[in-house]
Amino acid sequence: MATPNSxxxxxxxxxxxxxxxxxxxSLHAADATLALQAARDIYxxxxxxxxxxxxxxxxxxxxxxxxxxxxxxxxxxxxYRHPTFYDVPDExxxx
Amino acid sequence: MTAASIQVSEPPLVLYTLRxxxxxxxxxxxxxxxxxxxxxxxxxxxxxxxxxDLIGQAxxxxxxxxxxEGKGNDEDKFAYLRDVxxxxxxxxxxxxxxxxxxxxxxxFFYAVFAxxxxxxxxxxxxxxxxxxxxKAEKEFAYHVRxxxxxxxxxGDGTDESHRRVQIAADDLWAFTGxxxxxxxAERGLIDAGIAVDPASLRPRWLKTISEVLSEATLTxxxxxxxxxxxxxxxxxxxxxxxxxxxxSLQRSFPGATW
Numbered sequence: 001m002a003t004p005n006s007x008x009x010x011x012x013x014x015x016x017x018x019x020x021x022x023x024x025x026s027l028h029a030a031d032a033t034l035a036l037q038a039a040r041d042i043y044x045x046x047x048x049x050x051x052x053x054x055x056x057x058x059x060x061x062x063x064x065x066x067x068x069x070x071x072x073x074x075x076x077x078x079x080y081r082h083p084t085f086y087d088v089p090d091e092x093x094x095x
Numbered sequence: 096m097t098a099a100s101i102q103v104s105e106p107p108l109v110l111y112t113l114r115x116x117x118x119x120x121x122x123x124x125x126x127x128x129x130x131x132x133x134x135x136x137x138x139x140x141x142x143x144x145x146x147x148d149l150i151g152q153a154x155x156x157x158x159x160x161x162x163x164e165g166k167g168n169d170e171d172k173f174a175y176l177r178d179v180x181x182x183x184x185x186x187x188x189x190x191x192x193x194x195x196x197x198x199x200x201x202x203f204f205y206a207v208f209a210x211x212x213x214x215x216x217x218x219x220x221x222x223x224x225x226x227x228x229x230k231a232e233k234e235f236a237y238h239v240r241x242x243x244x245x246x247x248x249x250g251d252g253t254d255e256s257h258r259r260v261q262i263a264a265d266d267l268w269a270f271t272g273x274x275x276x277x278x279x280a281e282r283g284l285i286d287a288g289i290a291v292d293p294a295s296l297r298p299r300w301l302k303t304i305s306e307v308l309s310e311a312t313l314t315x316x317x318x319x320x321x322x323x324x325x326x327x328x329x330x331x332x333x334x335x336x337x338x339x340x341x342x343s344l345q346r347s348f349p350g351a352t353w
Binding site: 041 | 135144237241248
């Protein structure tokens with residue numbers, strides 16, 4: 001129900017043990033306050049989160065899928081960027 | 096209908112607990128009637144969530160009432176096998192959903208009260224009621240926020256939403272007085288520190304109601320004639336219809352499970 005009065009919002013949740021907010025979905029709401037409440041009602045019903053961000057979808061600048069060759073393929077051949085060529089000391093722990 | 100109604104003995108603490116349980120069950124059922132019918136999917140979820148909060152509260156309270164009564168009744172029997180005259184809920188919570196504005200107004204009037212009430216009940220000398228209160232208060236705090244935001248947006252929205260929410264506030268106002276009434280059955284519990292005197296909460300209730308209605312550009316209803324009777328089983332015509340739906344399965348197929 002995308003109307004001028006209920007724009008789309010993207011919802012990000014930080015889970016109980018997660019460090020960062022993760023995108024979980026989107027919803028329609030008239031303003032930021034209602035969007036936050038709707039996010040709580042839709043995306044945290046099973047105890048998923050401790051923090052919520054809502055962002056107007058219109059504020060997101062997205063990459064163009066038709067440009068994925070230019071954007072992402074150059075990285076595919078540079079396997080030396082993966083840290084698999086190094087021995088990581090145990091003391092470093094989780095990276 | 097083939098299943099007969101149960102008999103309930105109602106010493107003060109049982110009666111007290113059933114009254115609060117019935118408030119929660121009936122309002123929870125009303126909200127559940129919105130499932131699949133709300134103006135938007137987001138609000139459908141919000142209404143169902145609030146309904147589930149209330150039905151959860153009702154369960155805890157019915158379980159406690161059954162324990163105190165000690166006559167072999169249980170939560171299901173209280174919910175499904177009492178007739179309309181045995182229900183003890185406020186008239187406010189049984190009022191039909193009407194349009195979205197009416198449902199939100201009913202929720203707003205009740206939740207502001209219930210939030211104050213259960214917050215005070217956290218100090219009850221009855222440990223079970225105090226524990227139920229601690230859970231309920233958090234749930235109602237959200238119901239207050241959600242319904243308040245909608246009152247403001249509906250009242251200060253379009254001419255049509257303003258008109259509808261003002262009519263709802265005017266119509267439902269006469270059912271708000273019953274929340275603050277104390278009868279002899281509860282006076283003893285209040286004196287014993289088990290229950291809270293609801294009359295003491297009315298100034299704060301009215302303050303919140305007035306602030307939100309003012310922000311919503313709505314007029315605070317002035318009529319002070321109040322309808323009551325729910326606490327002693329004298330209900331409006333709406334509760335019987337609600338119960339016929341809520342109870343139809345257990346009345347027709349006693350003990351049915353799936």
